[in-house]
Amino acid sequence: METILIVEDEKAMVTGLRFNLEARGYRVLAAYDGEQGYRTALEEHPDLVILDLMLPKRNGYQVCRLLKEEVPALPIVMLTAKSQEAEIVTGLELGADDYVTKPFSVLELLARIKAVLRRAQSGKRIPEDFHFGSLNINFKKYSARKKGKPLLLSPREYEILKYFVERLGEIVSREDLLNHVWGYDTFPNTRTVDTHIAKLRQKIEDNPNEPRYIITIHGTGYKFLG
Numbered sequence: 001m002e003t004i005l006i007v008e009d010e011k012a013m014v015t016g017l018r019f020n021l022e023a024r025g026y027r028v029l030a031a032y033d034g035e036q037g038y039r040t041a042l043e044e045h046p047d048l049v050i051l052d053l054m055l056p057k058r059n060g061y062q063v064c065r066l067l068k069e070e071v072p073a074l075p076i077v078m079l080t081a082k083s084q085e086a087e088i089v090t091g092l093e094l095g096a097d098d099y100v101t102k103p104f105s106v107l108e109l110l111a112r113i114k115a116v117l118r119r120a121q122s123g124k125r126i127p128e129d130f131h132f133g134s135l136n137i138n139f140k141k142y143s144a145r146k147k148g149k150p151l152l153l154s155p156r157e158y159e160i161l162k163y164f165v166e167r168l169g170e171i172v173s174r175e176d177l178l179n180h181v182w183g184y185d186t187f188p189n190t191r192t193v194d195t196h197i198a199k200l201r202q203k204i205e206d207n208p209n210e211p212r213y214i215i216t217i218h219g220t221g222y223k224f225l226g
Helices: 011-023 034-044 060-070 085-093 106-122 155-166 174-182 191-204
Strands: 003-007 027-031 048-052 076-080 098-101 129-132 135-138 143-146 171-173 214-217 221-224
Touching: 003 011, 003 034, 011 027, 011 106, 027 034, 034 048, 034 060, 048 060, 048 106, 060 076, 060 085, 076 085, 076 106, 085 098, 085 155, 098 106, 106 174, 155 174, 155 191, 155 221, 171 174, 174 191, 174 221, 191 214
Parallel strands: 003 027, 003 048, 048 076, 076 098
Antiparallel strands: 129 135, 135 143, 171 221, 214 221
């Protein structure tokens, strides 16, 4: 049985998350401030931490940084009420494995938990620096360069690229991308995926009309050939 630690000061949210997670077979621990969350994570060795950013005693950024220093492989999914990209990127730079912005659907969070746990259990680590063609993507710092010049990518575009790197050379369906990058029930229309892929190609491909890296597999999805 996998253990999930919820670090969240809103008790009603903890109660709801506990009910849904336990119903799916997880063992659930809870902490209601950052200091308690940090200590519980070190003492109980959970398989994954759901970590709110706005916490008493220690905020989520501090807890994330400390836990990643102590237990680098511990998966952390951030919860944040902030939609600004800078806030999300800060958490990811500190080592968080994924994020969900409040308000969120339980199914979305469950999908992200499953994806993060699957990556952790497979032992497949994404390289901190990933090079392909004239591009260099740093997934820890969420920075990118193309031909030596800074390349501006959104957090969602980094997540798309990260998933492609995990599935390098494999055919990835639009539904896979929706479930693992956006989360269930967030964007049910697969045209959302196509729109984001088109924008990403404009940034990373030398000729977006004849893509070299993100290849369309007609009727199925995409394949990344980084």
